[in-house]
Amino acid sequence: MLTKAMPFYECREGIYEIDEFECTEIFVITGKERALVLDTGTGIGDLKGLIEERITDLPYDVLLTHNHVDHMGGAAWFPKVYMHPEDLAHEDPCFPPTLEMRKFFARVIREGSGKYYDYTEEDIRPWPKEPEKLPVEDGHVFHLGGRDVTIFHCPGHTAGELVALDEMTGTLLCGDAFNGNFLLDSSHLKEDRREIAYQCLDAIRRIQSMEGAYRSAFNFHHDYRGFGSPLSPDLIGNQITNLEMILSGKADFRNIPDVLNPGTDKWVAEYRNSSITLVDGDIRTIAGLWQ
Numbered sequence: 001m002l003t004k005a006m007p008f009y010e011c012r013e014g015i016y017e018i019d020e021f022e023c024t025e026i027f028v029i030t031g032k033e034r035a036l037v038l039d040t041g042t043g044i045g046d047l048k049g050l051i052e053e054r055i056t057d058l059p060y061d062v063l064l065t066h067n068h069v070d071h072m073g074g075a076a077w078f079p080k081v082y083m084h085p086e087d088l089a090h091e092d093p094c095f096p097p098t099l100e101m102r103k104f105f106a107r108v109i110r111e112g113s114g115k116y117y118d119y120t121e122e123d124i125r126p127w128p129k130e131p132e133k134l135p136v137e138d139g140h141v142f143h144l145g146g147r148d149v150t151i152f153h154c155p156g157h158t159a160g161e162l163v164a165l166d167e168m169t170g171t172l173l174c175g176d177a178f179n180g181n182f183l184l185d186s187s188h189l190k191e192d193r194r195e196i197a198y199q200c201l202d203a204i205r206r207i208q209s210m211e212g213a214y215r216s217a218f219n220f221h222h223d224y225r226g227f228g229s230p231l232s233p234d235l236i237g238n239q240i241t242n243l244e245m246i247l248s249g250k251a252d253f254r255n256i257p258d259v260l261n262p263g264t265d266k267w268v269a270e271y272r273n274s275s276i277t278l279v280d281g282d283i284r285t286i287a288g289l290w291q
């Protein structure tokens, strides 16, 4: 079912971007001996069938960049998934995602876009079982045969957010760590919110400092870039500047409708092509100006 409805595109040599009806992007990196699947989408239709019937017949591992419903909603159809220990530790209430959470997210995207998508809610099926969850640490290398993919911890969007660097093509696959519409998420952490913002700034500066190692970056939603096309090269630097400006109280704040919570609005900090919001509150609190 639905193995043919999700478009996919070989965006770099041996790297496939799968579009899950604009809910989330899933990436598959293929080497000579193994493949690596990054994220599992919201869990609409048959992602496993699509990967195995149309993209690769190699054995593969599955890594979840973070524990949000739109990235791990399809995890149950794979025997085991790798996650960072921080997102394993803070798994409630996200893991396992409920059927209602998955359907709600898909509905928000569909209704927000006003487009026709070739699936029904019947294609969002209950989880048959929970996958085995395995920890993966910063610096872990997946050897795919002729190409190595290194995983880096990049907290901010979640405590355990991960990004992947494919050395062969110089491609950074960055989950939700970089995004034109970046969500800083402190909802499952107890620490001071400014502290979390500083942790995020350190993490994204570290990834930027590796820029000699990558030539292009793809985030896992293509609403701020074209399908199959990388992020604008200045986005990472602008997201860093925007976060620096928030922390120094100099950011440009604006109030906009919140598409994930229809009927409500939220504050956003904007700098050029970067906007940053706080998942569970008002981003202005990070600036220390509003408590």
Ligand SMILES: [Zn+2]
Binding pocket: 066, 068, 071, 157, 176
């Ligand atoms: Zn996310």
